[in-house]
Amino acid sequence: MIKTLPSSTTSQISSELAKAHTERGEASQGRVLTLLVKTTEKELEEVLANAIYASQEHPSRIIAIVTDRAEAPDMETLPSVAVGTVAPLDAEIRLGSDGGAGEVIVLRPSEGLLRHLDTLVIPLLVPDAPVVAWWSNLVPASPSTSLLGRMARSRITDAQNTDSPMDTFLALREHHTIEETDLSWTRLTVWRGLLAALIDEPPHSAIKSVTVRGSNHALSVDLLAAWLAWALNVPVEIEIDENVSAVRGVVFHREDGDSIIERPSDASSDLFITKPGQHKQTISVPHRTLGDCMTEELRRLDPDEIYNAVLTEGWDMISHNHWNK
Known part of the structure; x- marks a missing residue:
């Protein structure tokens, strides 16, 4: 089941997710972790397929953040937008065969919201469960200080999947912390x-x-x-x-x-x-x-x-x- 939520908010997403669980007679408890994935529209389905595959052993709430609505290559380093700026958010909720052993939330934030990924994602995390961050191709030089990385207990990158694997890897090595690994x-x-x-x-x-x-x-x-x-x-x-x-x-x-x-x-x-x-x-x-x-x-x-x-x-x-x- 895929439910589309155009021009939504995190509050509406949480409400729709709870409603969907109730309708299906499911409980959101039992999720062992939250997996945060930063990816592009082009790679979204492949990334989700692999995350869902992994969730069969580790029931997870998968939150995929799609960055294609932003023009800048590294939105996490840009200054904050002015208070009151309109920042629409399109979202999807995927459950059942489309959500694996947990559920999938796809977020397509505008450029303004990409500068506030932490406040966007925090309300959607599974309470009292570890957070894992995975960058499938958009790898920050310092995952531990990025907006998603600061929330995560474990950080996973895939330098080989970037345009310049060695340059990406050397940057990761320079800023490496013990909680990080590369595929x-x-x-x-x-x-x-x-x-x-x-x-x-x-x-x-x-x-x-x-x-x-x-x-x-x-x-x-x-x-x-x-x-x-x-x-x-x-x-x-x-x-x-x-x-x-x-x-x-x-x-x-x-x-x-x-x-x-x-x-x-x-x-x-x-x-x-x-x-x-x-x-x-x-x-x-x-x-x-x-x-x-x-x-x-x-x-x-x-x-x-x-x-x-x-x-x-x-x-x-x-x-x-x-x-x-």
């Missing part, structure tokens, strides 16, 4: 688990260095290399493969030979594992979707100490010069 790191969860298992398996000969193979412009490649450099304290080199879009594989250069784990192509769901003196193994590892990554992040709202260490220590242990080529 470029979340996409590595399976890789990190497999690599940790590979390191622990015999043979246990010393690792002299590591080569990470992957795309020229995928932040996950750099983050994986930084994690390995930090965790193993050995030289890590990035080898570019222009035929893939993410991580292709990892080679552990050991004293008795190379241990290799790699995906033959972007299209393949298989990984091949090769160890000295052993036959090649094949394991099925499906690609992670955006919904999978969001589900993981909503499952873990506590700070990610490893990610923090990779940013503060591991990142400077490797070269990122390939981004300039």
